[in-house]
Amino acid sequence: MNEKIRIKDIAEKSGVSVGTVDRVLHNRPNVSKAAREKVESVLKNINYQPNMYASALAYNKSYVFYCIIPKHESEAYWEEIEEGAQRACEARRDFHVDVKMMYYRRFDSDTFVKKCKECLNANPNGVIVVPSELEITKKFTDKLHERNIPFILLDSYMPDLKPLSFYGQDSFCSGYFAAKMLMLIASGEKEIMLMKQTKNGKVASKQQENREVGFRHYMQDHFPKVKILELDLPLDGDKERYDEILEEFFVSHPHIHHCITLCSKGHIVGEFLLKTNRRDIQIMGYDMVERNAKCLRLGSISFLIAQHGFMQGYNCVDTLFKAIVLKKKVDPVNYMPIELLSKENIDFYRRTQL
Structure with a gap:
């Protein structure tokens, strides 16, 4: 199509007024069926493609997205997500896009509910949320649906909530893959250790639960005789307490040579192994x-599975931008790659690469 075609040209070809063409292009009411069919026929014949970028810039509106994630330490997986979200805002700064972070405490549904209420009171244009328990999260997302506020689920996929989109790994496949990679180097072992961090018997997310399901499926299918010894490092423990628990465990289980954790805290064990020269x-x-x-480079961590938190944060904001500002259709489910890192390739991994 000629990019310089005007609404006036479309009106002339359709035999309708300029105002009618404008209403059809913006899907507004008060257009007769016959007139709409005429305009749509012309648009199809000329392969009309609206310049949504130009329209959005001309509109000169500001957009605020809220991101509700767990409170975290510096250098954690969640910090990568924040960095990615902020970078996406910078990339769309001409469109006045901003993202505001809100933090809740894991295993504390009251703080999640509180942040959700604050978010609703702010009436954002879109929301990114790392869900809490299904029923608690549903109360929040139902209100988002009522207000026609699009939202994206991050980290844990709950299709019953009917999000605009989801970003994260296929957690079952990720856990299955983790077991497969571990047993490439631990196939001769009779026992392996599974380290978990829990509170009141629960791990931090549905994603970790599903990873463990995938992990155990692989082990049952391929190494049913290998004993999996669970070690719980309480979520609210400190380094001194962790060291005591780990020392007791490895003294009691001298035949353990390979361990795995399905969360981002492998360094707790890795640093202990380096310090005690195991x-x-x-x-x-x-x-x-x-x-x-650091532990990977020094040899106390064998492999890391990366899920590109930076890109998850970036893509969540960019997807809201495309759906809300540019009115584009977006993919409902976006599984991130399952990337395996070793000390030989970690220096080539770029977590902030676009």
């Missing part, structure tokens, strides 16, 4: 945060 033991974990990377 060079014959390794742990496999998740997420390319700096403390994990």
